[in-house]
Amino acid sequence: MDILRFITCGSVDDGKSTLIGRLLYDSDSVSLDVLATLEKKRSATNSTDVDLALLTDGLKAEREQGITIDVAHKYFTTPRRKFIITDAPGHVQYTRNMVTGASNADLAIVLVDARQGVIEQTRRHTLLASLLGIRQFVLAINKLDLVGYDEAVFQKIVADYQEIAEQLKLAHVVAIPLSALHGDNVVKRSKHIGWYHGPSLLEHLESVPVPADANPHEPRFQVQYVIRPQTEELPDYRGYAGRIQSGTYSVGDRVRVWPSGLETVIDVIEVDQRAVASATAPQGVVLSLRDDVDVSRGDTIVPITAHPAVVRELEATLCWMDERPLRAGRKLLVQHHAAVVKASVTTILQKTDIETFESQGTDEAKLNDIVRVRLKTALPLVVDEYRQNRATGAFILVDEQTGATLAAGLVAATDPEYFTQEVPVEPIFSI
Template sequence: MDLLRFITCGSVDDGKSTLIGRLLYDSDSVSLDVLATLEKRGSSNGGGVDLALLTDGLKAEREQGITIDVAHKYFTTPRRKFIITDAPGHVQYTRNMVTGASNADLAIVLVDARQGVIEQTRRHTLLASLLGIKYFVLAVNKMDLVGNDEAVFERIKTDYQAIAEQLRLPHVLAIPLSALNGDNVVRPARSLPWYGGPSLLQHLESVPVAADANPREARFQVQYVIRPQTEALPDYRGYAGSIQSGVYRAGDRVRIHPSGVETVLEAIEVGQREVPSAEAPQAVVLRLRDDVDVSRGDAIVPVSAHPAVVRELEATLCWMDERPLRAGRKLLVQHHAALVKASVTAILQKTNIETFESVGTEEAKLNDIVRVRLRTALPLVADAYRANRATGAFILVDEQTGNTLAAGLVQATDPDYFTQEMPIEAVYSI
């Protein structure tokens, strides 16, 4: 069976946690001990099972009745395996939604039938689109609270279709449902006789799973250098990490970036055993034929691959800090294991959440989505996000506090920007 990763998003109180709980409950994916605990708690409170508690595990979430952190749940049907990400809907926790959507194949955008499409619906849809999600489900929830009125569903569907056309979303399906009652979640609902499409689970079981974004372009970044220096292994040197994309084969000629040194991939180890080849997303240890200088954050790629090795790039940011971002700000770029100093040389534009149009701006405020130009102190091996989700994403980090400032997606690289020799003091002066 294949695996589908999906995220539930939308505004606060749209019913995301309840929907996931209903999916798990009605598909018999809740363990007996957990179910017994929920039923006991429900009976003590004089009500039924609170399905939202299957995902809202933090004490603060249960006290406030909202989702704060990202929760992951796993379940299996006879047709497919699933990993669900329950993202918070409150605008304060948009950063958590970005984290949850970064690995998803499909987004379920919930809308309260009484409220319709609102700003957070638009923001989450835009972010999911920017993060490369191709399949969207518009789940119009709480249909029972509007009398299962088809006209209400059609109005919301039309409003969301306008968003889909603006963002050029390739695959969108609208489904009316009631997560609390289970209508149209796992099985088709008799209460919605005018709807002739699949239930939510039926659609999730049939939607195609996205393939590797760039299977031919192999990418590997060193996370840890292994040098035991024991009597049994006096000369052992291995480079541990996860293959980010593509396939690696023992005997391939590879190039180390950013140094550009070439050598041969002597061996590949998986679980301390040599294998002839490995592919993404396997965790591996690579051993090289020559004793070359390789450090944490360096990339090892086949010589036939052509990654961009850059010190300047354009990127889309979701700004996550209370302090506004302005041009000239110095910070750190965390690109997987690589951590380098950088400067924001320009803020090019901001996206208007209401119209999705690009507008000029001099600063980025909390939750703003902006396009910027970054200049790094040392070269990065990066790809445009649209070509490779694994190597096109990064975060910005505050130098003093270590706090995450923004999630970034590489939009364009300029490999010729630093073709001329630069004095070392100029590189570190930023």
């Protein structure tokens, strides 16, 4: 049974937590003890309905404010598929949380309040989800009950969002009218929306294709830990632990260790302390190599036929997350999984306008700005362009003094000529 990872995003009070709660509740994915707790809270507040948002709002402070601040994860299963849900906060100041949640998602549910229509956060979250490699979108027009289930309202929002889809060249967008509060078109099709003949939200989630996790033709493995027990039983053992980020590794593969470029052969692959003949992404493994070569935390081991970029300069798209603006010349750290290197931002090339999605010149990046920059690192990094491999094309920028996360970054290009190429995509919008 495959797994679909999806994120719900949108503005504040669009009903994301209620929608997830409805999905869990109506698909019988809530345990009996949790149901009993919800019933107690309903009785204590003399409410006629269970507060479904409580199924995702995990922190007391959040519930007291009536908003969801952190990223919440929920899991449920139907007979057709397993699901991992990420509920991202709607406040603009928590855009960083949305970026974190979307980085591993296969599909984005963009919620729009039927009374508000498409607003800035709708555009911002759609842009970020698109940049983060999400290809499947659901435009979930919520709270249709508050506008009398009016088809004209639905069609107007669809038309407005279609402009965004065309601008961003979104390949697959499905629009679904619903009311999360009353369960219309969430799990079961609604009797109140007779003019809509498409699937319910859950029906669509169960049938949408799940993309491959990574590029299978370019194996990648970055060392997270070097294991050297140096015990009497294992005096000379040396293993390299980490997660296979893409592709397949087999015993006997001739590999190269980057950035040093040293060559050797895989002697042993261990999964859960058992020797195996091969392993595939995203398995966690320990590799043992035939030769005593110098391998450190953050190094990348790939077959000699693979072609990662080993660079000290690259272009990247950043979502800036710090109150202090970014300007050219800023020194910081690039953390690419286990690899951490000193770097500087040599140039801020452009900023994306949230209203028009057009690029404009700028000399700084402010909080939540999306900018394209050129980075120079003190030591080589082994990366891929994000469009080719999401696992190895993402990184974060970290403040050298405080250790605070400054930005989420996506490798846009290691070759400036390639960076300027356009890849046309015909948008497909379904209702």
